[in-house]
Amino acid sequence: QVHLVESGGGSVQAGGSLRLSCVASGNDYNRYSMSWFREVPEAEREGVATIETDGSTSYLDSVKGRFTVSRDNAKNTLYLQMENLRPEDTAMYYCAAARPRGGVAWWHGGNWRRPTNYNHWGQGTQVTVSS
Numbered sequence: 001q002v003h004l005v006e007s008g009g010g011s012v013q014a015g016g017s018l019r020l021s022c023v024a025s026g027n028d029y030n031r032y033s034m035s036w037f038r039e040v041p042e043a044e045r046e047g048v049a050t051i052e053t054d055g056s057t058s059y060l061d062s063v064k065g066r067f068t069v070s071r072d073n074a075k076n077t078l079y080l081q082m083e084n085l086r087p088e089d090t091a092m093y094y095c096a097a098a099r100p101r102g103g104v105a106w107w108h109g110g111n112w113r114r115p116t117n118y119n120h121w122g123q124g125t126q127v128t129v130s131s
Contacts, residue, residue: 002026002097002120009093009125016085016129022078022095022122030073032120033098035112036080038091038127045094047113049080053100058108062088085129092124 008020020036035050049059049069057069068081078095096118102111111117 002029002032004095004097004120004122006093006095006122006125009127011128011130012085014086014129014131018082018085018127020080020082020093020095020125020127024076024078024097029076029097031100033100033107033112034069034071034078035096035098035118036069036078037094037096037115038089039094039124040091045115046091047115048093050107050112051078052104052107054104056104056108058112082127085127087129087131090127090129092126094124095122096120 003025004022006022008018010018012018031053033052036048037045038048039045047060048063049067051057051069051071066084070079097120098118
């Protein structure tokens with residue numbers, strides 16, 4: 001069992017930066033594929049970034065070059081560094097953990113975007129970007 005707790009959200013102006021953190025408790029954190037999702041009211045939860053156990057990453061097209069996902073397995077922590085934030089980045093951000101399945105290619109081939117592929121979710125942290 002993995003328990004996830006996000007932090008680091010807040011309110012910033014467009015062009016600003018935030019760093020989200022997600023601390024995991026439980027065993028075998030380094031064996032999980034980890035991702036960040038975001039959600040706004042009346043819309044589906046959207047995959048933002050993922051990092052596999054080998055450190056490989058994938059991103060939502062609209063955040064490429066602005067967001068960076070990383071993980072520190074020694075600290076059981078997932079990060080999302082967000083730069084040059086835009087009003088359309090406003091959302092509740094969630095971290096999620098998935099047990100290994102399908103291999104790295106399968107994961108980065110689009111399956112990381114599917115919320116049903118995850119076993120554990122955090123409670124979310126709000127990011128608000130004003131213009």
